[in-house]
Amino acid sequence: MLASQRRAAIVAFVEETGAARVSDLVDRLGVSDMTVRRDIERLDSEGRLERVHGGAVAARPRAADEPGFSAKSSLMIEEKRAIAAAAARLVRPGATIGISAGTTTYELAAAIRHLPQLTVVTNSVPVAQLLHESASGHVVVLTGGVRTPSDALVGPVAVGALQGLHVDRLFLGAHGIDRTAGLTTPNLVEAETNRALVAASRTVCVLADHTKFGIVGLSTFLRLADVDTLITDGRTPARTRDMLAESVDQVVLADLAPGG
Known part of the structure; x- marks a missing residue:
């Protein structure tokens, strides 16, 4: 699985469940703990999810954001x-x-x-x-x-x-x-x-x-x-x-x- 595919899979899983632990993603994707943590950090910096202690949660828009x-x-x-x-x-x-x-x-x-x-x-x-x-x-x-x-x-x-x-x-x-x-x-x-x-x-x-x-x-x-x-x-x-x-x-x- 390419890195971009793996990150997309992480985002999809987190959006579906609302939150995911690093250990869950390691088991699901068959990659190392460190790889998952790096992916979460990257996705957090891109605003695609939010990094929390031990895992990630779905990104939420700011309360004052108003899409067109x-x-x-x-x-x-x-x-x-x-x-x-x-x-x-x-x-x-x-x-x-x-x-x-x-x-x-x-x-x-x-x-x-x-x-x-x-x-x-x-x-x-x-x-x-x-x-x-x-x-x-x-x-x-x-x-x-x-x-x-x-x-x-x-x-x-x-x-x-x-x-x-x-x-x-x-x-x-x-x-x-x-x-x-x-x-x-x-x-x-x-x-x-x-x-x-x-x-x-x-x-x-x-x-x-x-x-x-x-x-x-x-x-x-x-x-x-x-x-x-x-x-x-x-x-x-x-x-x-x-x-x-x-x-x-x-x-x-x-x-x-x-x-x-």
């Missing part, structure tokens, strides 16, 4: 589309819904754009554009506000636009989800706008792939206990599903395409 919409769009595409397909089954023609900014919620918009006569309240520029260009007679309410790197419109203008509005169901994305911290975002102003979206909604459906769990952003905007439905993909670990079942009224696992 384009960067996130290329990640977990199969999972996002599966989640969007499951969420689309909750939307009926003529419904009044809210859709927050995000790449998974954008996939939902793509999945429902053929449904007729929807009224959609959103703070997402891409979602609004996608639905506006469809030929299904949608009414799209775009909040206005200051545009973030994730193409969300946020701030006092967005919050003011949402006050007095009412939607039957909100489809909400999140930067990270944690048992204690709840749903979080690295953007303080976006957190405020997300709270306004929640306040305008009768029920909240969260869309999140398996990579979002255990991530904690700078600001909490919703507790897990206040989520009505959470849709995730089948690669979410069993221990995470058990945690969600204790906190959320309904957890839905979206089916990935065969071979996905």
Whole structure:
């Protein structure tokens, strides 16, 4: 096995399990203790994992990091589309819904754009554009506000636009989800706008792939206990599903395409 292949295998194992001891990696890869330690040191310096005493843990983004919409769009595409397909089954023609900014919620918009006569309240520029260009007679309410790197419109203008509005169901994305911290975002102003979206909604459906769990952003905007439905993909670990079942009224696992 080449060194690059060995390091890739280490990263994949740590990301799958969350953490790994040096001894585990030695047994798994059939190399020396020193080789594994050097690999971990190299991967830590590259930001691909975090070195800890006796092993390594999965790298986590900093709480204030805010990836752009384009960067996130290329990640977990199969999972996002599966989640969007499951969420689309909750939307009926003529419904009044809210859709927050995000790449998974954008996939939902793509999945429902053929449904007729929807009224959609959103703070997402891409979602609004996608639905506006469809030929299904949608009414799209775009909040206005200051545009973030994730193409969300946020701030006092967005919050003011949402006050007095009412939607039957909100489809909400999140930067990270944690048992204690709840749903979080690295953007303080976006957190405020997300709270306004929640306040305008009768029920909240969260869309999140398996990579979002255990991530904690700078600001909490919703507790897990206040989520009505959470849709995730089948690669979410069993221990995470058990945690969600204790906190959320309904957890839905979206089916990935065969071979996905």
